[in-house]
Amino acid sequence: MAEIKWVKIPIDIFSNERIKFIESKNDGDTIIITLLKMITHIKIIDTNGSIGLKLSDDLVKVLGLSMDNMYNYIEILRYLKIISIKDNVIIVSSEFFKIDNECMLHDILDYNKRMYILQRDHYTCAYCGALNSFEVDHIFPKSRGGSDHESNLTTSCKHCNSSKKDRTVEEWNNGKV
Ligand SMILES: [Zn+2]
Numbered sequence: 333m334a335e336i337k338w339v340k341i342p343i344d345i346f347s348n349e350r351i352k353f354i355e356s357k358n359d360g361d362t363i364i365i366t367l368l369k370m371i372t373h374i375k376i377i378d379t380n381g382s383i384g385l386k387l388s389d390d391l392v393k394v395l396g397l398s399m400d401n402m403y404n405y406i407e408i409l410r411y412l413k414i415i416s417i418k419d420n421v422i423i424v425s426s427e428f429f430k431i432d433n434e435c436m437l438h439d440i441l442d443y444n445k446r447m448y449i450l451q452r453d454h455y456t457c458a459y460c461g462a463l464n465s466f467e468v469d470h471i472f473p474k475s476r477g478g479s480d481h482e483s484n485l486t487t488s489c490k491h492c493n494s495s496k497k498d499r500t501v502e503e504w505n506n507g508k509v
Contacts, residue, residue: 339371340430348428350412362397363405367414369395370422371429384423391422445482453487459496465489473498 345351354363373385373394385391392402406422409415416423449468457465469488472478475498488496496504 339374341371341428345428350414353412354408363408366395366397366405367409370415370424374424384421387417387420387422449482449485450487456487457489457492458486459488459492462489467493469493469496472500
């Protein structure tokens with residue numbers, strides 16, 4: 333899976349009221365460095381394209397903190413809704429950073445979605461039932477305004493996909509008869 337090499341941080345991050353609030357606290361600077369470290373260690377986690385980092389023992393090393401401080405800081409960041417935690421994954425709010433290479437992000441999301449569709453359909457062609465099918469087809473053609481939503485995507489074998497082209501299922505079946 334592709335790695336994230338760059339992130340963009342908004343130039344007004346230190347004007348943010350919640351960041352200012354952290355700065356006013358005793359450990360403020362350390363907490364902000366912790367947040368920046370979290371941002372630089374984001375990884376793609378799930379098929380929905382959520383980005384975050386796993387809450388694990390390893391994280392203590394990554395963040396260079398004691399366990400106590402780490403959980404303390406995580407609590408503060410979470411309380412301020414700068415981060416959220418879901419299934420043991422820390423997700424930093426996207427208002428504090430952007431992935432620099434948005435095309436790459438889209439590629440990753442597309443890849444994740446494609447894998448999701450194939451797994452959902454058990455690699456079986458929706459049109460002819462062929463097993464070991466690895467293509468994803470827009471049921472209502474994308475070229476005619478069909479959505480990228482998973483409800484409009486289905487697994488297809490190579491043969492059906494190239495035979496159907498940019499037709500609807502009905503048009504395609506009529507053409508075959
Ligand atoms: Zn097929």
